Structures are given as structure tokens and as C-alpha cells.
Amino acid sequence: MSEAWCKVYDAGNALEAHSLKGMLEARQIEVHLSGEGLGAAAGELPANVVEVGVWVKASQQSCAHLLLEEYEHADPSGWICSACGEANGSQFELCWQCGQDRLAES
Structure with missing residues (x-):
């Protein structure tokens, strides 16, 4: 089923x-x-x-x-990737530049 x-x-x-x-x-x-x-x-x-x-x-x-x-x-200001330093919008869960997971920021 x-x-x-x-x-x-x-x-x-x-x-x-x-x-x-x-x-x-x-x-x-x-x-x-x-x-x-x-x-x-x-x-x-x-x-x-x-x-x-x-x-x-x-x-x-x-x-x-x-x-x-x-x-x-979500905070509309976005986040900075800890792996490559790229700025990402708050709507992204993965860095658009290198693919690093946003949760790895914590």
C-alpha cells in the first residue's frame, strides 16, 4: 500500500x-x-x-x-557562504557559487 x-x-x-x-x-x-x-x-x-x-x-x-x-x-538580508565568501539571498539553501549548504554556517 x-x-x-x-x-x-x-x-x-x-x-x-x-x-x-x-x-x-x-x-x-x-x-x-x-x-x-x-x-x-x-x-x-x-x-x-x-x-x-x-x-x-x-x-x-x-x-x-x-x-x-x-x-x-527567513531574514530577507541573506547570508554569506563560509566556504567561498559569496553573498547569497535568504531564499537560497545552498550557495549558488560553490554549493555549500547554508546549515553549515551554524
């Missing part, structure tokens, strides 16, 4: 959804997105209808919620 999936977030658009998907997958959380194709109807449909759903397996839901809460309350 396959495990149930739970919707953990409604992203405003496909770009945000894929960013969150990458963040969660970097933490070994399986992710499924729903509603990506509705973005083409933006302006024709209500905004909440064209949101992209972010789904995770039920067993990974609590971990995903913690990471998404951190995402929502």
Missing part, C-alpha cells in the same frame, strides 16, 4: 513552488507539485485557484512544515 501525500503549502506561482521543492528535496523530503499548468490562466481565474500545491509524504509532513516555517520567516 502506498503512503498518503499531504498538501503542506500553496505557492503563489510555479517559480516559488520549484524553489520550495528544491529546498525540501535537499533535505531528502519527497515532493510532488500540483496545479502548475494553471499559471497560464492567471488573470482569468481567482488568484487562489492558480496557486501551485506543494505535497509531501505524510511521514515527512512535520519536517516539511518546520522547513517551510523557516522559509516564511
